[in-house]
Amino acid sequence: MKKYIEVYEYYKSLIIKGQYQSGDKMPSIRKACEVLSVSKTTVQNAYFELQADGYIISQPQSGYYVTYSAPRKTQSAEPEKVEDKIKYDLKSGDADSESFDLKLWQRYIKSALRQKERMLSYGCAEGEEDLRQVLSHYIRDKRNVETSPDRIIVGAGVQALLSILCVLTKDRKTVSFPTESFVQGISLFESSGYKVRTRYKDADIIYVSPSHMTSYGDVMPIKRRLELVKHSKEIGSLIIEDDFDSDFLYQSKPTPSLYALAGGENVIYMGSFSNVLIPGIRISYMVLTQELAIKFDKMKDCFAQTASKTEQIALCGYIRDGHIASQTRKIRRHYTAKAKQMFGEIKSQIPSAKVRLSENGLAIKLEAEYSGDGSEFEKNGVSVYIYNIDKGVVEMALIPSAVESADIEKAVAVIKATLGAG
């Protein structure tokens, strides 16, 4: 480990433990060199990083002072929120610390920032060209989605892309969602003046996420996909296929995409990298129909790219070098292993419960006797997705991705205790 990082870690831990309190003066650089027997440059670098990370601050002509006071999570004066007491997050679908090699990603970010001439200009509204080329190969290999790069639009998340679609499809009036849970999409279309309905097959626009139909990971079967595509062709509606979870399909080969089944017509194929990489990196993409791509091109001045240019360039290199394929395999193995581990723990600790693994292998559906109202789970420090409590039985979905493998046993113990007490 580099010397300055050792010095950094040393002081950081003193600060976090409270041995240096907020407002205390740090040792002068000269003093620190003496005490730790390191060079002045080493201490300067360590102090720089401590400052960049918000632990200390430099007062000119005075020295360095500790600025670290409270954990970043709770800065407001409000009473401690429930979220701060969640020890086992089985709801958010966030990632765990083993899921992604940030150091490797960092090399690509560093490489991207070296391309200074690219940073001097605003990005293309549709996204960086080399990334779109690499994406066209990626989605062809992954999901048989055949398209030229021109039809691919990159964005910082699905909502940013749907926002573009709302502008492009102004001639259409109704949009159908499978449930009421995708509030981000629903509120966007609603505020754009569309009439929003649920499971309405004659809508002008039909939004589906066929690789992730329910919160416990069911997948749209092929029969239903064929019906949907057929009906859509008959009435001329547009399907938005949000394929964000297709990387994790569990057992057999993934079911063909709606896009492929429809021969690439009348279907807008969307995907995202947040699930495969890490939630802090938000890059998504959509494949427009030929007609909408032409419309986008005419109106290009009306749009602005939201995804970070640096991250787009980094992602392009990362995919081109084959890391996305190995990362997908790694993360699939890791998350399905945790789900199986949790499945096993529940079977062992709560034998009376009905439990099954979701079709995409990432989540667990649990049904158990319970006489509470659902609020005790969070009070006991575990967040779960409860979708029904009826006649003394609770049905819930558990997504263990955010919980470290070592904590799964304890998380299940808390659920057991909550069920038992309720």
Add this chain to the structure above:
Amino acid sequence: MKKYIEVYEYYKSLIIKGQYQSGDKMPSIRKACEVLSVSKTTVQNAYFELQADGYIISQPQSGYYVTYSAPRKTQSAEPEKVEDKIKYDLKSGDADSESFDLKLWQRYIKSALRQKERMLSYGCAEGEEDLRQVLSHYIRDKRNVETSPDRIIVGAGVQALLSILCVLTKDRKTVSFPTESFVQGISLFESSGYKVRTRYKDADIIYVSPSHMTSYGDVMPIKRRLELVKHSKEIGSLIIEDDFDSDFLYQSKPTPSLYALAGGENVIYMGSFSNVLIPGIRISYMVLTQELAIKFDKMKDCFAQTASKTEQIALCGYIRDGHIASQTRKIRRHYTAKAKQMFGEIKSQIPSAKVRLSENGLAIKLEAEYSGDGSEFEKNGVSVYIYNIDKGVVEMALIPSAVESADIEKAVAVIKATLGAG
């Protein structure tokens, strides 16, 4: 310079010059070590970076091959576009190579990526809390915009933020823009069902950019600002103050913000960092009114953050350490110096033209005799903003930010030749 970077630059230049052609096999790592007298690790690192940057690719069990074929700009089979022949870009407002220290920014990005636990979760819809705290101090110091961090929303560009506003202000019906040139804002409001008008003082929402009123940089005078604020309070309309160019105000102190003049009520203050830092970094922010901030908080699940989490964390550190202040000073000096240089060149090379510096010091307004239709400028390799050609006289705006200081003399010579020939 690090050894592996020297090796990288060496091979990169051979590839770009065409001495290694696309498909050629690179020297084996062992061979390269011998020839260049460097270690294996050095060559491996250099080859890694060449691969990350798309110049070579590794074929397992075979070796490295050159993949570089054509300049990234023109990949399509279309005839060479006009844009590729623009040698002097006086229109886009892009940056030049001296304007921003990317290496310094890179240190903050690196520091941000080290905060692994933050990367494991999706970002807050409103933006990272520490950044919003730092922003509240920043805008108070810079523009007397006094607000609590809770009311600040971060986004990847102004359009992403206006998109949020469109959802929050659904009860309002009409929006007024100062001209028809801000197509991104206009198309967004239009597609959300608003009635869009120009210079309509009784609109429910009035969008203005008072620090940048015209393409040649005029600033809204204080008298007009006071009228606008007074009238808005009387009829209860909402003002969107897009203050994106206030960092560059030329001569005296910047005119007070509409937000400050209105006592922080009924004005949504917006700003952006793309102009101050570099166009490749797209982070903007807006200060919601108290009422809209409460509404946003209630509807938070409907929104998703677009700005890169990594860049938000980096920007927070960058501002906190005082670099934004020095960068602003540096870039202001640099761009106003170039504008003055161009002003001087025009006075010297084209004495018959009427020329003046814009009020914000960044642009030049030029009026000269000209009998062409405007298209010759791009054909001759210079892009300019022509806003009127009438009776043998052309009026144009020139923004020299994207042109290197050393090229200004030549750029003016091309304009002179085009005017003379036209």
